[in-house]
Amino acid sequence: MAIKRRDFLKATAATGAVAAAAGFPHIWIKDYGLARAANGEIKVGVLFSLTGTTAIIEESLNKATILAIEEINNAGGINGMKIVPIVEDPASDPATFADKARKLVVSDQCVSVFGSYTSASRKAVLPVFERRNNLYWYPTLYEGRECSKNVIYTGAVPNQQQDEFIPWLFKNFGPKFYLIGSNYIYPREENNYCKKLLAELGGEVVEEEYVPLGHSEFSSVINKIRSTQPNVIFSTVVGDSVVALHRQYRSAGLDPEKMPMASLTTSENEVAAMGGDAAAGHFTSAPYFMVHQSPENEKFVEAYRKRWGADKVTHFVSEPSYFQVYLFKQAVEKLAPSDITPENIREAVKGEEMIAPQGRVRIEPENLHTWLWPKIAVAKSDGQFEVLVESSEWIAPDPYAAYPNQQCTASGLVES
Known part of the structure; x- marks a missing residue:
């Protein structure tokens, strides 16, 4: 059952003392949003299919996302805080995508979720993120014709x-x-x-x-x-x-x-x-293509193969799956721990740039899509x-x- 913020606060105000006595002091959070970035950790969801018909491609998006998270954590995290990925397998099914997204946003209190390959799965989860005002990072090329304040689009449009x-x-x-x-x-x-x-x-x-x-x-x-x-x-x-x-x-x-x-x-x-x-x-x-010549791409390909196997390949959806985690990092770095909310991350990422494996990319402030390099x-x-x-x-x-x-x-x- 979905829990509204005001209902949550009302309930915890009435029962907080009992809950604390029962050994659940973590319920005592002054601001519900702080559950998403507490104890030196930032929880994010990773929502790519590891089974089913699109697992052939989505499994690699999961790997690219995890690689970026591990690199950031190994380098000290974000302002000293570690990114904690909560991985779910929606099994190439749009309805399961929606269920898993709801879990990540409501139950797990993730501050952002990285996920989806098909537009069918993105459309399935979109109501969850818009209703809860959370943030979905979508790395896939897609058809456009969408204007949401709750999605960061890092793949190509038509x-x-x-x-x-x-x-x-x-x-x-x-x-x-x-x-x-x-x-x-x-x-x-x-x-x-x-x-x-x-x-x-x-x-x-x-x-x-x-x-x-x-x-x-x-x-x-x-x-x-x-x-x-x-x-x-x-x-x-x-x-x-x-x-x-x-x-x-x-x-x-x-x-x-x-x-x-x-x-x-x-x-x-x-x-x-x-x-x-x-x-x-x-x-x-x-x-993006794996053969693209740049120092950033050489580093990406080498790291990906070292982590996941020398026979693995990178491609034009795994690459934005990778760089969008770094754009997330750049946005969160601007915020104090108490300000790490989906809304603030969205505002902080507007206009952010970085040199990705394909070249310099930028989040367009007007529409939350990304400037890219066609080939x-x-x-x-x-x-x-x-x-x-x-x-x-x-x-x-x-x-x-x-x-x-x-x-x-x-x-x-x-x-x-």
Whole structure:
């Protein structure tokens, strides 16, 4: 049962003496919010699926988050306070995400939660954080069209992945696109933006199709691709389905030189699962690739492999999972222990910058999204990518790029 702050204070005022006598002096906290940062500890939730269809990717997000927390703690914590991660497994199920989020926020009194890969799971937990005025840190590229004061968005939005990608594909391969995605909000909204850009270029969508999460049989899709003969297969398939689609594409003898898959969701992690040969010749647009050359990225990759295994890979969702913990640290460092609340962390992180593995990133104060560095890369048979195009400057996030009459501002969603 949810406990409101005023009800909690009223109840503890009436029963505090009895509770203390019973051996529960921790109930005696003058301010309910102080339970989140007490005894030299800062409790945070870590909410990524370790089982289920999206565990193939989310397990690595958990690892990147834990790595950052361990590094910060080993370096002395935040103003001498240790970050205490409370890890939950929502098992790739949106309803379980909501239940686990409620536990982390209400029962565990976490000051922030780092979590989610799919938009379905983010949408499932959003009411929990908005109702409780807590803070959710979301590292995944996503479809935009959201303006919440209770989410820090560190992944790419459509304009940061597609504005250069779609014209580049159109120019290099042709105007006919086959759109294939998993059946939930993210692929549908990304495809809406893709269609908008294609219309401006004079391109054509020959087919638009969606499959259930966890789908593994793509023979009918392959047959439609053969019959429609697109120039580009634009994929927003996620999780285990990415592996199945690529393997079946290769088994069908289709040629990436003539008809490549161009993805917003295929990373080094999925490539490792499917094998380099199944991925070779296909393209991905993202702000980060493991091969990116920078001292910060070399440090990140080395630390990740040392902690989790020399065969592990980093990718464009594990990287923001990692750097967003450091942005959390920078925000909390500004606060006195008694002021460490979700609301104060949100205000403190606005405008924060750091040099992440991909380059300098910044939290946009207006919409709580992140300035990032778009790149286009081709998968190689060795399991890595080769970056072909890299933005010359960081790109501002525009979560409502597909809806020019709407804008996310610090005061909320504005419509004109």
